[in-house]
Amino acid sequence: MTQTPDARTERTDRRAGELTPRELLRWAWRQLTSMRTALILLLLLALAAVPGSVIPQENLDSLETSRWREAHPTLAPIYDRLGLFDVYGSVWFAAVYILLMVSLIGCILPRTWVYLRAIRAEPPRAPRNLERLPDHASYDTDLGGEAVLTRARAVLRERGYRVRAAADGDDAVSAERGYLREVGNLLFHLSVVVVLVGFAMGGLFGYKGGMIVVVGTPVANTPNSYDDLVPGTLFQAEDMDPFVFTVDDFDVEWIEDGPGIGTSRGFASHLTYRERDGEEKEYRLRVNHPLKVGSTELFLIGHGYAPVITVRDGEGNIAYSGPTIFLPQGPDLLSFGVVKAPDARPEQIGLDGLFFPTFVMTPDGDLTNVPGRPRNPLLSMSVYRGDLDMDAADSTSQSVYVLDTSKATKVEGEDGKDLRLDLSPGETAELPDGLGSVTFERVVDWNRIQISQTPGKRIALAGVVLALVGLLGSLFIRPRRVWVRAVAGGGGTLVTVAALDRTGGGDVTTVIEELVEALAEEEKT
Amino acid sequence: MSDADWSALSNTAIAVAGGLYFLALVAHLVEWSALAGRRQHETATTEAAEGGGVAVATGPADDLGSGSDREERVARFARIGLAVTVLALVAHLVALVARGLAADPNRVPWGNMYEFTMAGTFVVAAGYVGLYRRFRLAWMAPLVVGLVVTLLMVAVIWLYNPVGPLSDSLNSPWLVIHVVSAVLATGAFTLGGILSATYLVKMRRPVGPIMSRVPELAALDRTAYRIHAFAFPVWTFAVLITGPIWAHQAWSSYWNWDPKEVWAFITWVVYAAYLHARSTAGWKGRNAALLALVGMATLWFNFIGINYFSTTSQHSYADAAAVVERP
Numbered sequence: 112m113t114q115t116p117d118a119r120t121e122r123t124d125r126r127a128g129e130l131t132p133r134e135l136l137r138w139a140w141r142q143l144t145s146m147r148t149a150l151i152l153l154l155l156l157a158l159a160a161v162p163g164s165v166i167p168q169e170n171l172d173s174l175e176t177s178r179w180r181e182a183h184p185t186l187a188p189i190y191d192r193l194g195l196f197d198v199y200g201s202v203w204f205a206a207v208y209i210l211l212m213v214s215l216i217g218c219i220l221p222r223t224w225v226y227l228r229a230i231r232a233e234p235p236r237a238p239r240n241l242e243r244l245p246d247h248a249s250y251d252t253d254l255g256g257e258a259v260l261t262r263a264r265a266v267l268r269e270r271g272y273r274v275r276a277a278a279d280g281d282d283a284v285s286a287e288r289g290y291l292r293e294v295g296n297l298l299f300h301l302s303v304v305v306v307l308v309g310f311a312m313g314g315l316f317g318y319k320g321g322m323i324v325v326v327g328t329p330v331a332n333t334p335n336s337y338d339d340l341v342p343g344t345l346f347q348a349e350d351m352d353p354f355v356f357t358v359d360d361f362d363v364e365w366i367e368d369g370p371g372i373g374t375s376r377g378f379a380s381h382l383t384y385r386e387r388d389g390e391e392k393e394y395r396l397r398v399n400h401p402l403k404v405g406s407t408e409l410f411l412i413g414h415g416y417a418p419v420i421t422v423r424d425g426e427g428n429i430a431y432s433g434p435t436i437f438l439p440q441g442p443d444l445l446s447f448g449v450v451k452a453p454d455a456r457p458e459q460i461g462l463d464g465l466f467f468p469t470f471v472m473t474p475d476g477d478l479t480n481v482p483g484r485p486r487n488p489l490l491s492m493s494v495y496r497g498d499l500d501m502d503a504a505d506s507t508s509q510s511v512y513v514l515d516t517s518k519a520t521k522v523e524g525e526d527g528k529d530l531r532l533d534l535s536p537g538e539t540a541e542l543p544d545g546l547g548s549v550t551f552e553r554v555v556d557w558n559r560i561q562i563s564q565t566p567g568k569r570i571a572l573a574g575v576v577l578a579l580v581g582l583l584g585s586l587f588i589r590p591r592r593v594w595v596r597a598v599a600g601g602g603g604t605l606v607t608v609a610a611l612d613r614t615g616g617g618d619v620t621t622v623i624e625e626l627v628e629a630l631a632e633e634e635k636t
Numbered sequence: 637m638s639d640a641d642w643s644a645l646s647n648t649a650i651a652v653a654g655g656l657y658f659l660a661l662v663a664h665l666v667e668w669s670a671l672a673g674r675r676q677h678e679t680a681t682t683e684a685a686e687g688g689g690v691a692v693a694t695g696p697a698d699d700l701g702s703g704s705d706r707e708e709r710v711a712r713f714a715r716i717g718l719a720v721t722v723l724a725l726v727a728h729l730v731a732l733v734a735r736g737l738a739a740d741p742n743r744v745p746w747g748n749m750y751e752f753t754m755a756g757t758f759v760v761a762a763g764y765v766g767l768y769r770r771f772r773l774a775w776m777a778p779l780v781v782g783l784v785v786t787l788l789m790v791a792v793i794w795l796y797n798p799v800g801p802l803s804d805s806l807n808s809p810w811l812v813i814h815v816v817s818a819v820l821a822t823g824a825f826t827l828g829g830i831l832s833a834t835y836l837v838k839m840r841r842p843v844g845p846i847m848s849r850v851p852e853l854a855a856l857d858r859t860a861y862r863i864h865a866f867a868f869p870v871w872t873f874a875v876l877i878t879g880p881i882w883a884h885q886a887w888s889s890y891w892n893w894d895p896k897e898v899w900a901f902i903t904w905v906v907y908a909a910y911l912h913a914r915s916t917a918g919w920k921g922r923n924a925a926l927l928a929l930v931g932m933a934t935l936w937f938n939f940i941g942i943n944y945f946s947t948t949s950q951h952s953y954a955d956a957a958a959v960v961e962r963p
Contacts, residue, residue: 146916153909157902157934164895164942171893199893310891319889369639369740371800377807398804399886410888561888568890575876579869586865586911618858 143210144217152211159207163198166190170197170341212304219300226293234275237283237594237609246619247609248627256597256604259630260284263595266629272593283596289613295584302581305574312567316350318342319563325417325434326380326556329357332407337562350564352405356384358396361414361556365484373443373482380411380558396560406564413559415439416446418466418490419552424455425545431455434555437466438512443482444468449514450492453501455547461499462532462549463514464492490534490551494542495519522546591619593626606630642738643799649731650754650792656724657761657785660717664778667713670706672845717777718768725765728758738799746815747802749940753791755815756939757784759823767827771859775850779830790940810882817874822935824867825907829932831860832925839922857921861914864928868907875900899938906931 130138142148167175176196180187194201241247252259263284264274272286320340322330330336332355334348342348360381366372380396384404394402402409417434424430430452437448450462469481470489478491497519522543524530532540534551541548590613598605608626610619637645732754736745746755764780767773773780802811835856838847850856879900880890891897910927913919 146912147918150909150912150916150919153905153912157905157909160898160902160905163893164898168893313890366801374800375804376801377804399808399882401885401888408888410886412887563888565884565889568884571890572877572881575872575880579872579877582869582872586869 140217143214149214149218152207152214156207156211159204162195166195168196168198212307215300215303219297223297226297230290234273234285234287234592237285237596241594241596241607241609244609244611246623247607248623249605249607250627251603251605253603256282256599259597259604259606262630267593282598283594286593289588289590291584292588292590295581295588298581299578299585302574302578306571306578309567309571309574312570313565315343315345317563317565318346321559321561323436324358324558324560326358326361329355331355352407353387354384354404356382358382358558361558378414408563410561411558412561415444415557416466416468417555417557419555420450421550421552422450422452422455422460422547424547426456430460436557443480445480449512451499451514453499458496458546459499460546461495461514461519462492466490488536488554492532494522494530494532496522496546589614639738639740642734646731646734646738649727649734653724653727653731654785654788656720656727657781660720660724661778661781661785663713663717663720664781667710667717668778668846670709670713671849673706714774721781722765725761728761732758735799739801743802744812746819747806748797750791750795750797753787753795755819756822757787759819760784760826763823763827776830805886808882810878814874814878814882817870817878821867821871821874822939824863825932825935828860828863828867829928831856831863832928835860835925860928864907864910868911871904875904895942896938899934899942903931903934903938906934
């Protein structure tokens with residue numbers, strides 16, 4: 112503020128207690144940078160983070176979020192306006208942490224200046240009455256005062272204290288240690304800002320996305336290949352590293368007996384990839400072992416089955432053919448999937464149903480799946496004919512995992528019940544009424560590959576590590592002042608040792624005991 | 637020994653440990669009741685009005701014999717309690733080690749919630765025994781032992797899972813570094829929380845047979861702070877350094893705002909507030925202790941509760957197939 116003349120004229124005719132804008136600003140700044148405000152902001156930050164762990168978040172689990180929206184039609188628009196489906200990207204969450212950062216910087220900068228002045232300062236003179244300090248001890252000695260003080264200086268220096276320069280007429284030694292505590296404190300708080308910068312870089316310039324890759328099918332790293340893509344605000348598609356990759360082979364190590372039977376011990380993808388103009392390389396992609404290509408990283412995070420299905424229409428033409436991704440419904444990999452053949456003639460054909468990796472018929476006649484290695488694959492699908500509503504603008508009908516049957520009719524078998532096709536690999540079923548046929552050729556695996564670029568991650572990591580170092584310094588370096596006074600009297604010298612813990616919480620009695628012991632020991636030698 | 641034998645040994649050992657902890661708890665309760673009787677007897681006239689609030693039921697003071705008898709009784713049961721706690725700790729350790737050896741391949745014994753809780757309570761009990769002399773923790777014996785018994789019961793009754801191999805995402809060296817530091821910090825925060833809770837109780841009721849044995853408010857506050865000051869950097873290391881590094885390797889992004897991460901962050905922020913509050917006028921003392929308790933509540937909610945509240949957490953290891961994601 113440079114309008115001091117204005118402020119001065121105002122001052123004459125304002126009411127008592129009224130603040131000039133400048134004073135108001137200063138007051139506001141003081142309030143913001145006070146510890147009390149920082150504390151409240153910290154607690155607000157903790158509180159503000161809670162909703163995101165309870166309400167499904169758009170960026171984390173869009174499927175769950177859309178389900179939640181459908182289940183709560185009145186609340187959803189309100190939550191939307193409040194940003195509750197994207198808490199960590201919302202304005203109010205940002206407001207809390209930005210205010211906290213400003214408060215932190217406002218607190219740290221002045222302290223840095225104070226510290227820079229204090230770091231060169233000598234330990235202060237001894238108080239007149241050391242006995243008034245809560246922690247002190249005295250003893251008598253035959254040594255002269257000057258000798259005691261010289262020894263005290265040596266002992267204290269040895270223990271890492273800074274000792275006040277000796278001056279004529281001194282009857283006491285002043286010493287101080289623990290100057291680095293404040294350095295640790297400042298380092299910690301500045302590092303928090305560094306972490307935030309690194310984190311923001313990742314959020315702004317990075318991206319993460321995922322794709323389902325069928326084994327044997329080459330994929331290019333372009334936005335179109337992704338099933339879901341969450342780009343940073345400033346991320347541009349041309350920043351994507353150009354490469355192509357293929358999952359050539361995929362194997363799962365199943366647990367065949369003992370506890371955990373039917374689950375997998377691990378799985379691995381045998382991957383070949385090629386950067387633009389580069390030569391082809393191989394990599395064995397596993398959980399916890401990502402592949403790095405340029406600045407992009409690929410992660411294997413899941414797998415499932417894709418039955419290869421061929422649909423022939425009533426005219427004998429292939430209306431649909433290829434590996435069809437079925438989504439696991441649970442840990443046993445019983446999977447659900449759909450087939451859409453909109454080009455089939457005379458009518459469109461749709462299939463939906465389950466894939467059993469290991470199918471077993473229970474005595475009751477129910478179909479069940481046994482977890483583990485696929486031993487007896489079975490495809491069990493219902494058939495629909497008619498309009499699959501593929502032209503509708505509604506997004507749900509365009510999902511490859513959902514079949515819109517609102518305008519289609521379920522095909523019935525000869526017995527008048529709904530038709531179910533139960534197919535083992537290699538089998539073909541004819542559809543009634545000359546609709547065509549469905550063939551279950553074989554099963555291939557698919558992998559869920561997560562791909563991301565995270566710029567700034569090293570900055571963030573360095574920031575946290577520095578913060579930890581600073582934290583350790585600020586918590587465990589104990590700054591304290593020690594005074595040793597030697598006064599002649601009663602034929603000898605009365606030595607008084609006193610100490611003051613500057614953090615207020617420390618226990619200095621043992622420090623004094625050790626010092627007295629060390630001084631006495633030196634006397635003996 | 638076969639894996640099944642190791643597994644059976646682990647189950648037996650944890651039952652033995654639970655039984656011993658319970659015996660230790662009984663011994664300490666006898667100690668406290670004798671203590672309460674003694675104090676009541678000695679200060680019957682002065683403290684008659686304030687004698688309430690004793691958690692332990694006592695017989696009529698006269699039945700307990702003379703003062704020195706009671707003194708001896710208190711000391712004897714304190715010794716018995718501690719000795720039994722140490723035995724329980726050994727059984728607890730055997731249970732943990734056997735659990736690790738029961739898995740094929742052998743692994744660290746913290747692959748699911750049952751094992752996390754078993755390891756966490758071990759750290760609480762070991763920390764208490766280790767610091768018993770240094771911080772003169774005799775007074776907190778029934779609180780610690782009672783808490784450990786309760787949590788072990790929760791683990792055995794509700795969280796038990798047969799020993800199995802690690803799910804693939806857990807199969808990483810970071811399982812050792814990340815979880816050891818998280819469990820260590822959890823145990824230390826819990827000890828600190830007990831101290832802060834005692835601080836608040838003592839603040840409201842400074843006198844009384846049991847309370848007069850508890851250290852001074854200032855000493856309680858200082859010890860609580862020192863334990864929290866140890867736990868906070870360890871927690872920082874666990875959730876803000878090793879956690880993100882591992883998350884980046886396994887899940888492609890070092891910070892996912894996964895519910896477990898969110899709550900670990902909340903815990904971190906609350907304890908950061910506690911450390912600041914201790915040096916802020918108007919917040920030190922009572923409010924700081926309250927913050928420590930809020931911190932402990934968020935910590936344990938995160939440790940156990942969030943797995944049941946959130947189905948989307950990538951940390952829900954109760955479910956072995958957490959790694960199979962829906963696209």
